[in-house]
Amino acid sequence: MTAPRNELQRIMRALEASGLSVEAVEDGALVRDGDSRVALFADADHRGGVIVRLHLDLDLYVEEDALPDILMGMNLLNQGLDYGTLNLDPVDDEDLGEDAPLTFAVLGRAVLWLRDLGAEELERLREHLRRFEAEVTEAVERTLHGGKGLSA
Incomplete structure (x- = not known):
């Protein structure tokens, strides 16, 4: 069940007011802060409130x-993350032949429940968004540039 468009627009306005660049995309929003881009989607919760899903494309395959x-x-990285998780999503690339190996994109994902769209909850969303992006990006960069960790 998707949140009414005006709720997503309220979230977008609040994020813009905090200094972030926000643009509407299909059924969500793209939040930009410097070089990072986080996709944000909002769904109404049948118990009340809004469920906000965040997706961070890390450009890792x-x-x-x-x-x-x-x-x-x-798995080891996810144990140290407080504001999201790393997931693998299959890349659907029809241009590759049938014999091409299956490829997965590494994504950061987080979910946050807001009881309402009041100032306090919107501030909590901004903080969660900031910490999610920073924590996931830092963990991946530290691992890729450190001596041990992910190797693709």
């Missing part, structure tokens, strides 16, 4: 043969 090592590394 993994081929099927590297999955065992990657999954172990992601």
Whole structure:
């Protein structure tokens, strides 16, 4: 059940007022802060409130043969994350031949429930968004540029 468009627009206005660049995309919004881009989607909760889903595309791709090592590394990284998780999504690339290895995109994801769209809850969303992006990006960069971790 999707939140009424005016709720998403209220969220977008609040994020813009806090200094973030926000633009509407299909059924959600794209929030930009510097080089980072987080997709934001809002759904009405049948118990009241709004469920906000955040997706951070990390521009990392993994081929099927590297999955065992990657999954172990992601599991370890996820244990240290407070504001989101790393997930793998299959990349649907019709341009590749049938014999091409299956490829997965590494994404950061988070979900936050807001009891309403009052100032306090919108501030909590801004803080969650900021910490989610920073925490996931830092964990991945530290792992990729450190001596051990993910190898794709």
